[in-house]
Amino acid sequence: MSRQILLDTETTGLEAREHRVIEIGCIELRDRKVTAEQRWYLNPERDSDPGALAVHGLTTEFLADKPRFHQIADEVIEFLRGAELLIHNAAFDVGFMDKELERAGRPERIASLCTVTDTVRMAKRLHPGQKASLDALCRRYGIDNSHRELHGALLDARLLAEVYLAMTGGQAALGLISEPTGGRRDPTAAETAAAFTTDLSRPLRVIRASDEELVAHVERLQYIVKKSGKRLWDGELAQASLPSG
Incomplete structure (x- = not known):
């Protein structure tokens, strides 16, 4: 030990x-x-x-x-x-x-x-x-x-x-x-x-983005591409999809 x-x-x-x-x-x-x-x-x-x-x-x-x-x-x-x-x-x-x-x-x-x-x-x-x-x-x-x-x-x-x-x-x-x-x-x-109580056996908590956060993320990427004229985020934009509904 x-x-x-x-x-x-x-x-x-x-x-x-x-x-x-x-x-x-x-x-x-x-x-x-x-x-x-x-x-x-x-x-x-x-x-x-x-x-x-x-x-x-x-x-x-x-x-x-x-x-x-x-x-x-x-x-x-x-x-x-x-x-x-x-x-x-x-x-x-x-x-x-x-x-x-x-x-x-x-x-x-x-x-x-x-x-x-x-x-x-x-x-x-x-x-x-x-x-x-x-x-x-x-x-x-x-x-x-x-x-x-x-x-x-x-x-x-x-x-x-x-x-x-x-x-x-x-x-x-x-x-x-x-x-x-x-x-x-x-x-x-x-x-x-x-x-000093610590439990290392418990799995890490994963917090996923909400639908609103995903929408805001994609819209922000689109805004940056529009303003900068650069296409660095095209790959991510192609893969990103807005939540349905």
Whole structure:
């Protein structure tokens, strides 16, 4: 059974050499179905840069009682081991995770634990010349991210899971769990099960054009041919027939 993990991180800034990971969010997929989610908040032992704080909103006070990375390193490593990691702009998150492993005195590196797929590169191959940000891909695939006022590693991993499923199979209805207003909490197991219900066995629904839409389509083709003087649609017009009655 294939095991994939959508992973995202939040950090105190942009440089792994001086900044720290403060949140790791993961969504686990097995055979394209969500089977688990995991989130770790971390005490970075430093403040976030103002620009980073404006993005994620995780204050020094909120993180003060959270574990240090070395305290949860074993748990993180065992959760990730052997999976395919799907990461948006993978170099950034992998660089930070590797630096945290190094600081913790661990010999492991992400590449030794997992295979890594960069979903930004995947999106650029699918949609050359188009924006490949997570927000842009949510718009492209009709995924609701209106609740994303602040970035969060688990929230972004959920959105990335929907985007990934849409990019690779046309199915993305996971039903996101929204972050509650005025605070943060982990969802219960029941909420997770209810939110990530996907039935791939049901056939895709085919919506056929109505008689009125068929008439409008043929009339529009005839109008374009008349105005342009070009006969590019002759083949389609010859095959198209207005509905009887």
